[in-house]
Amino acid sequence: MNKRHRASALLLSVLLLGLSGCATQGGGQTEHQRAVAVASKAMSQSDLRLLADLAQTNIAEIQTGQLALTRTQDAQVKAFAQAIVDEHGKALQQLQALATSAGLLLPEGADLVHRAVAAEISELSGPEFDRRYLYLFGIADHKSLLGLLDQTARTAANPALRSYAQAWLPITMRHLERAQQLSATRQ
Numbered sequence: 001m002n003k004r005h006r007a008s009a010l011l012l013s014v015l016l017l018g019l020s021g022c023a024t025q026g027g028g029q030t031e032h033q034r035a036v037a038v039a040s041k042a043m044s045q046s047d048l049r050l051l052a053d054l055a056q057t058n059i060a061e062i063q064t065g066q067l068a069l070t071r072t073q074d075a076q077v078k079a080f081a082q083a084i085v086d087e088h089g090k091a092l093q094q095l096q097a098l099a100t101s102a103g104l105l106l107p108e109g110a111d112l113v114h115r116a117v118a119a120e121i122s123e124l125s126g127p128e129f130d131r132r133y134l135y136l137f138g139i140a141d142h143k144s145l146l147g148l149l150d151q152t153a154r155t156a157a158n159p160a161l162r163s164y165a166q167a168w169l170p171i172t173m174r175h176l177e178r179a180q181q182l183s184a185t186r187q
Contacts, residue, residue: 043102043158050152051161055095055106057145060114061088064137067122068129076182077130080138084175091168098160114141131186138179145172 043051061084068081099106110118121132149172152165 043104043161047156047158047161048104050148050156051095051099051104052107053148054145054152054165055092055099056109056111056114057141057148058088058092058095059107060110060118061085061137061141061145062092063110064114064118064121064133067118068133068137071122071125071129072133073126074130074186077134077186080178080182081133083178084137087171087175091171094164098164101160102158127186131183134179134183134186139176139183142172142176142179146176 065081065084065088069078069085072078072081096106109115117136121129121136124132146169149165149169153162153169156162156165
């Protein structure tokens with residue numbers, strides 16, 4: 001693994017350690033803190049954290065998928081990116097409906113780690129962009145998302161949040177498998 005790959009993996013591992021809530025938006029509040037600040041008693045603190053993390057991951061997937069649509073020249077990567085934008089858009093809409101029904105606000109942007117990794121790949125183009133996008137957002141991020149969805153499906157106190165996670169686990173697995181297939185042919 002070269003230095004660029006190690007640096008990206010390190011950034012993504014920070015995400016995996018749950019430091020995504022450290023991303024601050026104006027006023028020194030994190031996106032997660034802002035979401036919690038307006039929360040009603042409809043969800044536990046743990047569920048609120050899961051909801052915010054799921055929202056930020058979906059936002060990051062949508063944003064990087066849109067970036068891939070403008071950067072890649074590879075028809076298969078473009079089709080994958082379009083599917084990511086479409087399906088994570090639906091996932092985010094479902095989270096928004098869940099949040100609205102509970103009187104909550106979701107974070108409006110991706111967390112700091114996702115933004116940093118997206119900034120790194122935004123400097124790339126051609127096959128190198130495709131490889132990094134597929135690895136960082138297609139494989140590593142979907143593995144992380146699978147863990148988050150599994151945790152949510154097992155531990156969320158809110159039944160609607162648990163149901164959401166259960167529904168999106170197989171879709172996320174399909175995304176991961178497709179990214180692995182595409183990545184294997186672009187090494």
